[in-house]
Amino acid sequence: MPDIDQIAPHGGTLINLLASGAESEALRAEAANLPKLAVSDRELADLEMIAVGALSPLTGFQGEADYHSVLDSMHLTNGLPWSIPVTLSVDDDGAHRLGGATAVALTAGEGGEPLAILRISEIYSRDKAKEAVSVYRTDDPEHPGVAAVNAAGDKCVAGELQVIALPPHDDFLPYRLTPAETRAAFAERGWKTVVGFQTRNPIHRAHEYIQKCALEIVDGLLVHPLVGATKGDDVPADVRMRCYEALFEGYYPKDRAMVSVFPAAMRYAGPREAIWHAICRKNYGCTHFIVGRDHAGVGSYYGTYDAQQIFNEFAPGELGIQTLNFEHSFWCNRCEGMASPKTCPHGEDDRVSLSGTKVRDMLRAGERPPQEFSRPEVADILIAAMSERS
Ligand SMILES: [Zn+2]
Numbered sequence: 170m171p172d173i174d175q176i177a178p179h180g181g182t183l184i185n186l187l188a189s190g191a192e193s194e195a196l197r198a199e200a201a202n203l204p205k206l207a208v209s210d211r212e213l214a215d216l217e218m219i220a221v222g223a224l225s226p227l228t229g230f231q232g233e234a235d236y237h238s239v240l241d242s243m244h245l246t247n248g249l250p251w252s253i254p255v256t257l258s259v260d261d262d263g264a265h266r267l268g269g270a271t272a273v274a275l276t277a278g279e280g281g282e283p284l285a286i287l288r289i290s291e292i293y294s295r296d297k298a299k300e301a302v303s304v305y306r307t308d309d310p311e312h313p314g315v316a317a318v319n320a321a322g323d324k325c326v327a328g329e330l331q332v333i334a335l336p337p338h339d340d341f342l343p344y345r346l347t348p349a350e351t352r353a354a355f356a357e358r359g360w361k362t363v364v365g366f367q368t369r370n371p372i373h374r375a376h377e378y379i380q381k382c383a384l385e386i387v388d389g390l391l392v393h394p395l396v397g398a399t400k401g402d403d404v405p406a407d408v409r410m411r412c413y414e415a416l417f418e419g420y421y422p423k424d425r426a427m428v429s430v431f432p433a434a435m436r437y438a439g440p441r442e443a444i445w446h447a448i449c450r451k452n453y454g455c456t457h458f459i460v461g462r463d464h465a466g467v468g469s470y471y472g473t474y475d476a477q478q479i480f481n482e483f484a485p486g487e488l489g490i491q492t493l494n495f496e497h498s499f500w501c502n503r504c505e506g507m508a509s510p511k512t513c514p515h516g517e518d519d520r521v522s523l524s525g526t527k528v529r530d531m532l533r534a535g536e537r538p539p540q541e542f543s544r545p546e547v548a549d550i551l552i553a554a555m556s557e558r559s
Contacts, residue, residue, distance in 0.1 A: 179250075179451055186220045196286055204267060206259065206276070212256075213284075213336045215433075224452070232291050240254065267326060297319060301318055344430045351453045361456075362388045364390055364458065366391065372412060372547070374500060375497065375507070391429065393428075435465070442464070446458070460493070460494050477492070497510075536552075537549070
């Protein structure tokens with residue numbers, strides 16, 4: 170690998186908890202005799218992220234002191250910025266069953282193979298009301314993040330993890346790069362500066378434009394779609410991935426852009442999740458991170474620029490990754506190009522902009538949106554996916 174100075178992981182060390190060879194066998198043998206705890210899909214995603222270092226410096230599920238510190242001040246007890254608690258929940262029965270145990274084997278689903286051993290440090294009460302208001306800025310049970318918190322158990326079990334195997338996947342395998350692997354890929358390409366782009370949606374011209382504006386000032390672009398749990402009405406990850414492939418094939422320079430997947434579950438926590446997404450991408454080796462309007466938002470819970478402004482609550486340099494804030498963008502007929510309110514003086518009549526609802530209606534009717542809005546290759550994939558589903 171070429172010798173390139175890369176951005177330090179959050180906290181300074183890239184965590185890797187995946188045991189190898191003999192150690193893994195020993196853990197597997199030990200796990201066979203431990204109490205088992207089936208982990209939800211969301212927490213399984215967190216387990217994977219902790220294991221591979223995407224959540225560095227975390228080495229396990231957070232204890233009560235860190236939990237409250239994150240809620241109260243967006244920092245860990247050691248002073249590092251951290252915006253969303255990473256916890257493992259159990260219901261009261263589960264907590265009772267684990268009472269006195271010093272370790273528990275975590276499984277994917279009931280009866281699954283043990284994936285990790287958690288060395289239990291404490292079991293504590295989850296303050297759901299406080300968590301909802303701190304992280305999601307609302308206690309509305311309709312908010313998907315709040316709903317997930319409310320649906321989880323009332324206790325959290327905390328402790329260090331030792332990982333036997335990563336959660337099994339059968340999709341996107343060539344794209345499942347760990348932070349160590351994206352860092353190696355950046356070094357191989359000679360990229361000193363890399364901008365990360367979080368997405369849970371297909372990429373239309375507006376997002377392509379923003380990515381390429383960012384790419385003008387850095388060496389490389391990592392399109393990093395989230396493929397963990399999302400809301401039921403988001404476009405499925407496999408369809409999105411086909412769109413990214415078509416876009417990359419037709420419109421992105423191969424030596425300047427790459428796509429790999431982000432295994433996290435979506436929280437829809439808006440501003441706090443923007444911080445969390447940025448910290449994770451720093452661990453993946455990104456030096457820059459794009460924050461658009463209403464990043465990680467849902468409904469009308471957050472102000473348009475809240476997710477950009479929250480970064481100002483940290484001291485300069487404290488997060489270690491540079492955010493790039495963007496406005497919404499569009500094709501302007503008079504500018505004859507993509508533009509934003511920052512660069513285009515013309516009015517709405519000259520701009521090609523369509524609401525999400527309008528775009529969905531067109532696609533559902535088998536109609537391509539204008540090519541100024543969406544690349545035809547992307548539109549065709551979405552049209553085909555919609556007709557398969559209906
Ligand atoms: Zn214009």
